[in-house]
Amino acid sequence: xxxxxxxxxxxxxxxxxxxxxxxxxxxxxxxxxxxxxxxxxxxxxxxxxxxxxxxxxxxxxxxxxxxxxxxxxxxxxxxxxxxxxxxxxxxxxxxxxxxxxxxxxxxxxxxxxxxxxxxxxxxxxxxxxxxxxxxxxxxxxxxxxxxxxxxxxxxxxxxxxxxxxxxxxxxxxxxxxxxxxxxxxxxxxxxxxxxxxxxxxxxxxxxxxxxxxxxxxxxxxx
Amino acid sequence: xxxxxxxxxxxxxxxxxxxxxxxxxxxxxxxxxxxxxxxxxxxxxxxxxxxxxxxxxxxxxxxxxxxxxxxxxxxxxxxxxxxxxxxxxxxxxxxxxxxxxxxxxxxxxxxxxxxxxxxxxxxxxxxxxxxxxxxxxxxxxxxxxxxxxxxxxxxxxxxxxxxxxxxxxxxxxxxxxxxxxxxxxxxxxxxxxxxxxxxxxxxxxxxxxxxxxxxxxxxxxxxxxxxxxxxxxxxxxxxxxxxxxxxxxxxxxxxxxxxxxxxxxxxxxxxxxxxxxxxxxxxxxxxxxxxxxxxxxxxxxxxxxxxxxxxxxxxxxxxxxxxxxxxxxxxxxxxxxxxxxxxxxxxxxxxxxxxxxxxxxxxxxxxxxxxxxxxxxxxxxxxxxxxxxxxxxxxxxxxxxxxxxxxxxxxxxxxxxxxxxxxxxxxxxxxxxxxxxxxxxxxxxxxxxxxxxxxxxxxxxxxxxxxxxxxxxxxxxxxxxxxxxxxxxxxx
Ligand code: B12
Numbered sequence: 083x084x085x086x087x088x089x090x091x092x093x094x095x096x097x098x099x100x101x102x103x104x105x106x107x108x109x110x111x112x113x114x115x116x117x118x119x120x121x122x123x124x125x126x127x128x129x130x131x132x133x134x135x136x137x138x139x140x141x142x143x144x145x146x147x148x149x150x151x152x153x154x155x156x157x158x159x160x161x162x163x164x165x166x167x168x169x170x171x172x173x174x175x176x177x178x179x180x181x182x183x184x185x186x187x188x189x190x191x192x193x194x195x196x197x198x199x200x201x202x203x204x205x206x207x208x209x210x211x212x213x214x215x216x217x218x219x220x221x222x223x224x225x226x227x228x229x230x231x232x233x234x235x236x237x238x239x240x241x242x243x244x245x246x247x248x249x250x251x252x253x254x255x256x257x258x259x260x261x262x263x264x265x266x267x268x269x270x271x272x273x274x275x276x277x278x279x280x281x282x283x284x285x286x287x288x289x290x291x292x293x294x295x296x297x298x299x300x301x302x303x304x
Numbered sequence: 305x306x307x308x309x310x311x312x313x314x315x316x317x318x319x320x321x322x323x324x325x326x327x328x329x330x331x332x333x334x335x336x337x338x339x340x341x342x343x344x345x346x347x348x349x350x351x352x353x354x355x356x357x358x359x360x361x362x363x364x365x366x367x368x369x370x371x372x373x374x375x376x377x378x379x380x381x382x383x384x385x386x387x388x389x390x391x392x393x394x395x396x397x398x399x400x401x402x403x404x405x406x407x408x409x410x411x412x413x414x415x416x417x418x419x420x421x422x423x424x425x426x427x428x429x430x431x432x433x434x435x436x437x438x439x440x441x442x443x444x445x446x447x448x449x450x451x452x453x454x455x456x457x458x459x460x461x462x463x464x465x466x467x468x469x470x471x472x473x474x475x476x477x478x479x480x481x482x483x484x485x486x487x488x489x490x491x492x493x494x495x496x497x498x499x500x501x502x503x504x505x506x507x508x509x510x511x512x513x514x515x516x517x518x519x520x521x522x523x524x525x526x527x528x529x530x531x532x533x534x535x536x537x538x539x540x541x542x543x544x545x546x547x548x549x550x551x552x553x554x555x556x557x558x559x560x561x562x563x564x565x566x567x568x569x570x571x572x573x574x575x576x577x578x579x580x581x582x583x584x585x586x587x588x589x590x591x592x593x594x595x596x597x598x599x600x601x602x603x604x605x606x607x608x609x610x611x612x613x614x615x616x617x618x619x620x621x622x623x624x625x626x627x628x629x630x631x632x633x634x635x636x637x638x639x640x641x642x643x644x645x646x647x648x649x650x651x652x653x654x655x656x657x658x659x660x661x662x663x664x665x666x667x668x669x670x671x672x673x674x675x676x677x678x679x680x681x682x683x684x685x686x687x688x689x690x691x692x693x694x695x696x697x698x699x700x701x702x703x704x705x706x707x708x709x710x711x712x713x714x715x716x717x718x719x720x721x722x723x724x725x726x727x728x729x730x731x732x733x734x735x736x737x738x739x740x741x742x743x744x745x746x747x748x749x750x751x752x753x754x755x756x757x758x759x760x761x762x763x764x765x766x767x768x769x770x771x772x773x774x775x776x777x778x779x780x781x782x783x784x785x786x787x788x789x790x791x792x793x794x795x796x
């Protein structure tokens with residue numbers, strides 16, 4: 083039993099690095115199709131009695147390896163995203179077990195603000211945060227301020243991410259922060275996108291993030 | 305084997321026009337014919353029915369059309385060039401537009417890049433800048449150039465890039481030294497010209513010791529037989545005759561200069577270029593049937609302020625594109641020309657020169673493109689850093705010209721599109737990974753920055769590559785070579 087669970091943990095680790103959500107997925111070299119992915123492996127591990135905590139620990143370790151590979155130039159953004167997706171697939175399986183044991187992941191509400199349809203940058207941020215173990219609630223694009231505030235309150239999220247790529251829509255970010263504060267919500271607000279600057283973020287009381295790694299830094303500093 | 309990139313060739317001429325040029329070249333070879341300063345060539349042509357008239361310093365050879373046509377038929381379409389490592393072999397097929405790039409020239413000058421700090425008078429801010437230094441090339445440079453090129457993935461063959469001007473290099477030992485310096489530092493095919501025909505057998509024997517039971521020759525030769533217009537030079541013609549007698553592969557190159565030693569017009573240039581190369585090929589086949597030859601097309605236009613060569617001239621590329629097509633007309637592999645920067649330094653001018661020629665000559669389908677790496681100031685300067693830049697850019701061109709694979713990709717892509725449409729964020733990134741990790745796509749330009757930053761990054765890359773070792777010739781073979789030949793001790 084111990085042996086089997088160790089083997090599973092190892093396979094989960096390996097498949098997070100390979101960026102494989104499930105058995106239909108290919109790895110970064112185009113291979114491994116048909117072999118179990120993170121989803122199937124996590125399921126099996128849980129059934130076999132492996133503790134969710136142990137699985138999360140293994141996933142975090144794997145993501146650290148992925149991060150290192152990115153730093154050394156062996157991995158690129160598509161690899162990071164695929165690995166994050168694999169983590170996310172594993173987390174979906176873990177979720178019910180976590181809530182039943184009382185453990186939970188930090189919630190992060192993210193959206194592209196009203197009037198803005200750009201979402202590539204936001205998606206990268208959302209994915210990598212998922213990969214880092216956050217429960218990311220992605221509201222999509224063109225999201226009105228009220229909807230964002232409502233979700234943050236309902237979910238009791240402590241972290242909010244806003245994306246705006248247009249100078250015109252950037253102003254909406256200020257509105258969101260204002261409304262949050264008016265409702266007495268003191269969630270930390272991260273902002274990013276081509277239009278946004280450090281000074282604008284400071285002006286509205288948010289944290290500017292240059293990219294997804296900046297976002298990871300900002301949430302780590304808690 | 306280095307397969308090269310099979311292209312759909314860009315061609316300027318119709319079949320009928322190729323035939324017209326062919327006929328024009330034949331008629332040039334009959335009248336005015338070739339002026340030969342080499343006696344043995346004259347005797348060979350005389351024995352084969354050419355009309356000879358003697359002048360005080362030279363002979364005029366009027367070559368009958370039939371003799372040229374008959375001889376050219378003997379030139380093989382497939383030329384095999386070996387290498388110390390079998391994966392580096394080249395099989396050049398003159399009928400197939402499969403492109404490969406290599407180095408070339410015998411540059412006198414090496415361009416070094418030093419880094420110096422400068423302080424802005426206005427802001428007081430200090431910044432590092434690359435500073436160029438020019439010096440004469442040595443045998444050590446040739447060793448290092450071969451070493452660098454061994455590590456550059458897009459260099460398909462190595463032609464000595466540096467003229468070795470050390471004090472202890474003499475006419476007697478230059479050939480063995482340049483071949484050894486090259487062969488010891490790269491496992492790719494090595495080609496060079498001959499300095500002293502009397503050393504040909506030494507060079508061949510040395511190469512055979514190195515290649516062992518390898519069937520294909522790991523070396524081949526270049527001879528620029530003609531001096532334009534239409535003259536057989538005494539020594540290089542002798543080189544060709546001797547190389548052909550030994551059946552070694554040889555590029556027969558001609559380098560007519562449009563506007564000075566050849567007509568500037570495309571038609572006249574092409575007829576003369578072709579005549580000069582055909583004269584050499586005919587001679588090689590008369591010496592020994594089936595001598596493996598490359599159609600050495602090195603035409604260019606001159607600049608009008610000083611009649612120096614102008615590789616960046618639009619006409620230079622046009623002539624070269626035509627030269628490649630002409631070679632294919634005969635089914636003989638083309639040794640073609642691309643990648644020379646006219647400027648003395650890396651920069652905007654050099655990049656434009658190089659890009660236009662690299663791209664268009666590759667598009668034309670030349671089997672063997674020489675001069676492609678590191679050359680500046682015409683062919684006079686070699687820069688290690690420029691060679692690294694050229695390697696990246698040629699890699700991009702090779703990638704761009706890769707054969708399409710629509711059939712095999714299509715089904716896969718449809719599946720992918722449907723799968724992605726079912727996801728929340730609709731991104732194809734995960735499917736890009738296999739190409740990324742197979743090295744099929746360049747993830748981003750590796751030397752990003754302004755001109756100065758780029759050069760500093762390339763300089764660092766050069767240092768990295770030169771400190772990464774290459775597989776030298778095994779010790780016991782080296783020992784034998786050092787016993788038998790006059791190879792300088794210090795390049796051991
Ligand atoms: C791709 C693109 C589009 C695509 C969007 C596709 C998609 N699915 O998103 C399309 C074609 C649809 C598009 C449309 C338009 N676009 Co557009 N677009 C771009 C472009 C070229 C790239 C954006 C991008 O994806 N970059 C790559 C990602 C990875 O980077 P990123 O978004 O910056 O995200 C990173 C960081 O900023 C940060 N980040 C981003 N968001 C967040 C959020 C959080 C919480 C955190 C922590 C971090 C973070 O992390 C990310 C990851 O590293 C930009 C140019 C630019 N310089 O940005 C123009 C640009 C943004 N677009 C522009 C314009 C004008 C438009 C249009 C109005 C064009 C038109 N006339 O129709 C429309 C607007 C539609 C709308 N209502 O939103 C202008 C905006 C100028 C301005 N006024 O401010 C830009 C700047 C181009 C330009 N110079 O003209 N666009």
